[in-house]
Amino acid sequence: MGSGGMVVMDEDSCMVDVARYFLDFTQKESCGKCTFCRIGTRHLLNILDRITKGEGLEQDLELLETLSQDIKNGSLCGLGKTAPNPVLTSLNYFFDEYEAHVKEKRCPALKCRPLTAYYIDLEKCARGCDVCVGCCPVEAIFTTTGRKKAIDQEVCVKCGECMVVCPPEYDAVEKVSPPELAPIIERTPGKKSASN
Amino acid sequence: MVNLIVDDKEIKAEEGKTVLQACLENGIFIPNMCFIKTREHPHASCRLCFVEIDGLDRPVTSCTEQVREGLLVRTDTPPVRRLQRMGFKLLMSAHHRDPKECPVKGSCQLIRIAKHLKVGLKSRPLELLERDIDEEVDLTFFTYYPFRCVLCGKCVYVCRQKNDHNLLTFANRGFDTTIAFFGSGDPVDFPCHHCGACAAICPTGALVPKPTYTKAAAAGDSASLPEKGELLSFVQIEESTGATVFDK
Numbered sequence: 001m002g003s004g005g006m007v008v009m010d011e012d013s014c015m016v017d018v019a020r021y022f023l024d025f026t027q028k029e030s031c032g033k034c035t036f037c038r039i040g041t042r043h044l045l046n047i048l049d050r051i052t053k054g055e056g057l058e059q060d061l062e063l064l065e066t067l068s069q070d071i072k073n074g075s076l077c078g079l080g081k082t083a084p085n086p087v088l089t090s091l092n093y094f095f096d097e098y099e100a101h102v103k104e105k106r107c108p109a110l111k112c113r114p115l116t117a118y119y120i121d122l123e124k125c126a127r128g129c130d131v132c133v134g135c136c137p138v139e140a141i142f143t144t145t146g147r148k149k150a151i152d153q154e155v156c157v158k159c160g161e162c163m164v165v166c167p168p169e170y171d172a173v174e175k176v177s178p179p180e181l182a183p184i185i186e187r188t189p190g191k192k193s194a195s196n
Numbered sequence: 197m198v199n200l201i202v203d204d205k206e207i208k209a210e211e212g213k214t215v216l217q218a219c220l221e222n223g224i225f226i227p228n229m230c231f232i233k234t235r236e237h238p239h240a241s242c243r244l245c246f247v248e249i250d251g252l253d254r255p256v257t258s259c260t261e262q263v264r265e266g267l268l269v270r271t272d273t274p275p276v277r278r279l280q281r282m283g284f285k286l287l288m289s290a291h292h293r294d295p296k297e298c299p300v301k302g303s304c305q306l307i308r309i310a311k312h313l314k315v316g317l318k319s320r321p322l323e324l325l326e327r328d329i330d331e332e333v334d335l336t337f338f339t340y341y342p343f344r345c346v347l348c349g350k351c352v353y354v355c356r357q358k359n360d361h362n363l364l365t366f367a368n369r370g371f372d373t374t375i376a377f378f379g380s381g382d383p384v385d386f387p388c389h390h391c392g393a394c395a396a397i398c399p400t401g402a403l404v405p406k407p408t409y410t411k412a413a414a415a416g417d418s419a420s421l422p423e424k425g426e427l428l429s430f431v432q433i434e435e436s437t438g439a440t441v442f443d444k
Contacts (some may be wrong), residue, residue: 032347032366032373033241039286042371043322063321070282073254073275074243 014111015094016101020048022086030079037080040071044087052112054178056102065091106178113158117179120162122148124172132162132173142187150185200267209263214238216245216258219271226271227280227309229287229399230348231259239349243283244309248273255279281315289319290327291400292343300401306346328372335377337388338395338405342374345402351375351394361387364394375402 009018023045032038044067047060068084068091075081091098100106107115120132120141125148132149133141140155141162149172151162163173176182197208200215202224209218217233219226229242238259246255250268255276258269270276287306295301310317333340347366352375355364363386367376395403 027370030370032368032370035241035243035283035286035346038347038371038373039290039325040282042325043286043289046323046325059321067282067322070279074246074279074283076240076243 012109012111014052014107014109015090015097016048016107017052017109017111019086019090020045020052023048023083026079026083030083031077034074034076034080036071036074037076037083040067040074041080041083043067044071044084048087051098051101052107053114054101054105054112056098058102061091061098061102104178108177110175110177112177115179116158116175116177117153117182118156118158118160118162118173118175119151119153119182119185120149121172121174122146122150124170125149126167126170126172129167129170131165131167135161135165137161144185144188150187151182152187153179153182153184198263198265198267200263200265200269202269203271211263213263214259215247215249215261215263215267215269218263219247219258219269224271225312226258227284227312228259229305229309229346230350232350232353232397235353239353242287242346242348244280246276246279247271248276277313281313284309284313284315285319285322287346288317289322290325290343291319291346292324292331293317294344298344298401299404300399304401305399329374333374335375335403336386337377337390338403340375340377341402341404344400345375345398346400347373347375348399350397350399351403354393354397358391358393359387359389363388 023041026037026041027045030037030041044064047056047064050056051060064087068087071084072081072088075083097108100108101112101115105115110116122144127147130149133139133143137159138155138157140152140157141149142152144150160175163175166173174182198211199206199208200218201207202215202219202222205222205224207218207222207224209221213221216226216228216231216238220228220231226247227244229244230239231242231245232239238257240257240260243257245258247258247261248255248270249261250270255273258271284306291306298304307317327342329342331341331343333342349366352362352364352366356362361378363378365376365378367374390405392405395405
């Protein structure tokens, strides 16, 4: 009984994040009777959480593999036996994404927020256009030299709205990972931002 | 009686018994936390009693395998040890060790299992887990220590066996599972007879009777907690095997 389904994802889906999503689901659905599923999947979720936040360690990848195998073999019911599958298969087919997260603190899909940053390409930004400034929910965008716009990295929450609203003829907002690749532009003190 | 071979040793067991029962009765120790001798349907929740049986490609829990004539069992293969050690480390990652306060220090089933598996009591490489619950929980007649509890379910089973009502129960779900006690309001109205069986059967000392109820017993109160000798007559933990024997 039951049905089969297929989910199609493109390069904008982070496979580490997808694995973390399924483990979050498992932790919520686990009945809690047996040790491997109850406690083991919590460990898997914690490790994947840390990796997607850029706090992954080298030994985490090996631990994910061994712990997943043991949970698969040690669990009492089908939930526990299949819960580690997203981790095991994504480690198998998308190991490069895991490595990028752990070794370079980089998310290849540009999905994991702590590992990404937005910035405005000053060559493409048009003077006098204020669309991004108005849409930013945390007022992180300010006017810099030549009346062009820049993003204050300390304030930015990486919602991506500025990228959505920037007119297609300019297409000036860029997203990068790791976040250090985004140029830091200082707000000039005393100069009013365009929203004032 | 059936004959089976465990670790190259021939043993006999009554038909209908499980491999775990057969081994423990014959002096072969297999790590277990949730096993009760006279319980018909094993709880099978601790996932520590793994063995390898000839013909099966993966380790299985010995508490759920019936004995059969000519069964070939191994209790010490690398796949078995790997699962047991990981299971043990998982338990220790959710367990707060407090050797000074712990009422079962020295006799704790976890220490016994650690020695058998030749592992330490630390949960490394797993980190110690945080839980959204207090260190001590008031359950009216006793104090419950969730960070000592391994959720083996023995206390719940014993309470149901001894009383008409099931006063102890599992509550919540998943990682937040805990033991809860039915009833609020005036403790005089509770059907709990203070038999203390739950506290006595707990392998990790997670249920500790409150001193006030012990004092009440000493004063000749009708709702009295039996003396230690009385408790042991219906709940025994066998020294040699660590199996819990429960007679009604």
